[in-house]
Amino acid sequence: xxxxxxxxxxxxxxxxxxxxxxxxxxxxxxxxxxxxxxxxxxxxxxxxxxxxxxxxxxxxxxxxxxxxxxxxxxxxxxxxxxxxxxxxxxxxxxxxxxxxxxxxxxx
Amino acid sequence: xxxxxxxxxxxxxxxxxxxxxxxxxxxxxxxxxxxxxxxxxxxxxxxxxxxxxxxxxxxxxxxxxxxxxxxxxxxxxxxxxxxxxxxxxxxxxxxxxxxxxxxxxxxxxxxxxxxxxxxxxxx
Numbered sequence: 203x204x205x206x207x208x209x210x211x212x213x214x215x216x217x218x219x220x221x222x223x224x225x226x227x228x229x230x231x232x233x234x235x236x237x238x239x240x241x242x243x244x245x246x247x248x249x250x251x252x253x254x255x256x257x258x259x260x261x262x263x264x265x266x267x268x269x270x271x272x273x274x275x276x277x278x279x280x281x282x283x284x285x286x287x288x289x290x291x292x293x294x295x296x297x298x299x300x301x302x303x304x305x306x307x308x309x
Numbered sequence: 310x311x312x313x314x315x316x317x318x319x320x321x322x323x324x325x326x327x328x329x330x331x332x333x334x335x336x337x338x339x340x341x342x343x344x345x346x347x348x349x350x351x352x353x354x355x356x357x358x359x360x361x362x363x364x365x366x367x368x369x370x371x372x373x374x375x376x377x378x379x380x381x382x383x384x385x386x387x388x389x390x391x392x393x394x395x396x397x398x399x400x401x402x403x404x405x406x407x408x409x410x411x412x413x414x415x416x417x418x419x420x421x422x423x424x425x426x427x428x429x430x431x432x
Contacts, residue, residue: 203371231410234418243403243422244354250415287354289418295370298417300354 206290206301213307214278222304224288225270231291233271235264238303239284247286248273280308310334312404312423320398322432326391330404330423337382338362342407344419345378345389347400355400359407360387394430401425 206226214220224233233251236244246255248264251271261276271290275282288301316328330343337343342359349355358368360378368376372391380387391398406421 231414231417236419243425244419245422246418246420249408249418249420255420285352291417297367297369298356300356303352303354 204292204294204299206288206299208288208301208304210302211305211307213309215309216279217277219274219276220278220306222273222286222306223270224272224290224301227292228266228269228271228290230293233264233266234289235273236287236289237284238287244287278308282306283308310406310421312406312421314402314404314423314426316426316428318427319429319431320394322395322430324394326394326398326428328389328402328426330387332385332387335406337380337385337387340409342409343380343387344405344407346403346405346419348403348425349400357389396430396432399428399430401427
């Protein structure tokens with residue numbers, strides 16, 4: 203079955219910018235992004251490609267180009283260490299799917 | 310909005326998994342889907358499906374044959390029943406509130422999650 207493609211891991215030094223991609227079949231509906239820290243439920247950080255829920259800092263931003271959605275974290279710090287998942291519509295099976303997740307390490 | 314899953318943490322293989330999600334801070338008759346998502350040990354998230362306050366349901370195609378969702382607005386609870394479980398169903402199960410999709414193809418995101426419950430299927 204379709205699983206949106208995400209890099210398994212990314213790393214960045216404090217203060218740097220990190221971009222996490224989600225690709226494969228983007229376009230029929232919106233893309234949403236979640237942050238999950240160990241032992242916790244996921245938290246919505248970006249919805250409808252680029253909107254941020256209240257309480258999410260503007261260091262988190264989303265974009266889409268062609269068939270790839272991107273979550274960008276600017277000025278990363280240790281508190282951003284987490285797994286990040288995209289949520290994409292699978293039009294071939296008419297249901298939502300999650301990407302495989304990207305583990306972000308802040309060096 | 311707060312969601313809380315409850316149910317057995319251990320289910321025997323070939324048996325039935327029944328979970329309850331108690332909701333507070335919102336009415337189950339609000340314009341949202343009430344959803345189930347699971348996460349396998351190690352990482353992957355999987356959409357299980359949704360129930361609406363009218364009783365409308367959506368089931369993941371791969372799980373549809375084994376699932377039944379229901380909802381009780383008077384108790385502020387919704388439910389999942391999965392039959393014929395195997396070890397492959399061992400996972401954390403989350404209940405969640407999900408925004409409706411719009412006519413312009415926006416929406417569909419989960420804005421509130423329960424804390425999750427680990428369900429282990431044993432032989």
